[in-house]
Amino acid sequence: MERLGFSVVWCGAILFTSSLLSGHTGVQAVFKMHKLCRFCDFRPSTCNATGICLSNCTINSICEVQDEVCVAAWHRENMTVETVCHDPSLPFHGVMLDDYNNTKCVMKQYKALDPHFYICSCTTDECNDELIFTPRDVIQAVPIVLIALLPVLVLAVLIISVLYIYRMRALHQLRAKHGHKGPAHSYxxxxxxxxxxxxxxxxxxxxxxxxxxxxxxxxxxxxxxxxxxxxxxxxxxxxxxxxxxxxxxxxxxxxxxxxxxxxxxxxxxxxxxxxxxxxxxxxxxxxxxxxxxxxxxxxxYHARGNLQDYLRARLLSWEHLLQLGSSLARALAHLHADRTPCGRPKTAIVHRDLKSSNVLVKDDLTCCLCDFGLGLRLDSALSVDELANSGQVGTARYMAPEVLESRINLENIESFKQADVYSMALVLWEITSRCTAIGDVKEYEPPFGKLQENPCVESMKDSVIRDRERPDIPNSWCKHLGIKEVCMVITECWDQDPEARLTAHCVIERFNALQHVDLSPEQKIPSDTVGDEK
CATH class of the missing domain: 3.30.200.20 (Phosphorylase Kinase; domain 1)
Structure with a gap:
């Protein structure tokens, strides 16, 4: 144990000191994290190539790749600023970025580009919001000072390492002690x-x-x-x-x-x-x-897995569609409600990443909403600025038009709920597309299945906003009276106008009404024809 401790100490000292000498922070050198950057298309700019100016971008985006850094580009001729995440190992506008290790976004001219074109790159969160044309004076550390501080740094690493080893040894002894008492006392x-x-x-x-x-x-x-x-x-x-x-x-x-x-x-x-x-x-x-x-x-734990995989492998009966659709609506309505069923006050929550892979299927064949990593509590105390800082989040394929355009009405927290309802409509379409009651059931595909596997925001803007496209609902689906009503619910939920969409509670009422619809035999597909897809 002592030999291990000695090795850990000196390895820690070397790693810590090397990080400082190479210009990286200790944490970033060991753990790579996804950057949070400003991410906008071209925005008008008032920059004049001197001092410091802001990007005028209000959209934050978590970079998809760990190695990506925050980048900003300023075009003097048309006075615009572009902010993005970018992998520094790849060219940006035809040039390789050579200053991406900066913590500040210091604008720089590249000889290979137009002299009126400036680019900066940096590694701290949202650092590409503040564009620096006149770098602030930075006092460069003299190597002699580092050498003088080296013993202090080594001592600090030694102390931390000793404390860590002591903690590990104590934990090991505690586990060994409990191990002799049997499992009934080990937890x-x-x-x-x-x-x-x-x-x-x-x-x-x-x-x-x-x-x-x-x-x-x-x-x-x-x-x-x-x-x-x-x-x-x-x-x-x-x-x-x-x-x-x-x-x-x-x-x-x-x-x-x-x-x-x-x-x-x-x-x-x-x-x-x-x-x-x-x-x-x-x-x-x-x-x-x-x-x-x-x-x-x-x-x-739910052994049936997520709804997307479940739909990919199985066909659904009309009754099963009702179960899945109504339970999904109940889950979202509960999230959005500001009171519990018992009448107690409750803070409304929006999911902001509702999609079929974030819905589980329970053993009773109902839906179960999960993955709240991007969830937001709609506290009435939140200011407009705090809501604006929540940024454009979610999965592009399931984003509502107003989310894609970053034009959610921040004065009305109901706007966030309306975006969730749009996403729910796409999931309901996925469920309906796998129901035998529609007639000829095709292989599973996600909404906007003709697009690439992980479409970007710009691709979805072209389809959803410019072309006003929605997943296809063939006329043949509506031969079944129940399916026809479900399709009406879906189209009202993905309306281009957020104010025109149904609430999750209204969707529950529509599904409840369908439970009592008397479908004639020729309009209702028997459930015994349903099974695993061949």
Missing amino acids: SDTCTIIGRDDCGTTLTNSMNHNTELLPIDLEILVGKGRFAEVYRARLEQRPCATGRAPFQTVAVKIFPCEEYASWKTERSIFSDAELRHENVLHFLTAEERMVEGQYWLVTA
Whole structure:
């Protein structure tokens, strides 16, 4: 152990010192994080090539690739500014960026370009909002000063490393101590973590406030997203008073340490007790796994997987369509509501990334909404500026027209809900397209399936705004009276005008009415014709 500690200490010292000497911050040298940059097409500019000016861009975007940096380009001739994320290993307007390690966006002329064309690049969040034409004086550190500070830096690294080793040794001893007591004493009683009611059918959003981590064994990887991975896992625990152990199989969403902000956002929303609903993913606990350098969210596990994969593999009956569609609407209506079913005040929440891959299918064949990493609590105390800073987020394919254009009415928080309803309409279209009641069912494809796999915002603008396109609803679908009503709901939900769209609550009422529609035999496809797709 002492030999390991010695190695860790000196490796840490060398790494820390090398980071300083090479001009990188310690954290960035070890962990690469997705940058948050201003991201606009050309915007009018008042810059005059002197001093400091702003980009006039109000849209923030998380860069898709870890290595991308924030870039801004100023065109003197037409007085416009362009702000983007860009991979510095690739040319930008035909030139290679050679100053992308800056923390500030210092404008620079490139000889290969027009003399009236300036470019800057930088590595800190939103750094391409402030364009610097006259760099501020920066005091360059003299190598002699670094050499003088080197012993102090090494000592600091030594102290940190010793504390880390001490913590690891204490944790190892604690685990060894509990190991002799048997499994009944090696962890907290999970019944006290998730609440007494969890032995029944009611689930409680909770947090693990105990110092010990839950005994969770990861089994297999079942999903992988942009910020996290999801595993099926087994939670070992003592039985509750009823004699059975609930949630033996759970889902664990694991965020790496550099995605702490996403984990924190989702944990904050899940921790709201008023979020609890049968069609919202049941949250058990959140844990900070410092040893592994990870952040965990532990939730209920649904073996049928997400709705997109479910639709890709199966056809649906008319009854099954009603189940999926109505339960999805109930989930969204609960999120958007400012009161609970019991009448208690509740903060409305918008999902902002509603799509079929963020909806799970439960064993009772109803929908279950998940993945709140981009969720937003519509607190009445939020100012317009705070709402504006939430930026243009989500998946481009499912973005409403006003989100694509960044013209959401920030004076009215209902605008955020209307954008969610548009996304829900696309998911309802996906469900309907796989129902045998429409007649000839084609292979699954996502909304706007003719576009590339991950279309960008500009491509979606061309289709949704310029051409006013929507997923195709053939006339043959409407031969079934029930499907015809569902298609009317869909078209009203994806209306170009946000104010004209239905609310999620209205969609519930429409589906409830369809439950009682008396369909004649020739208008209703028997459910026994439904099965796995050949």
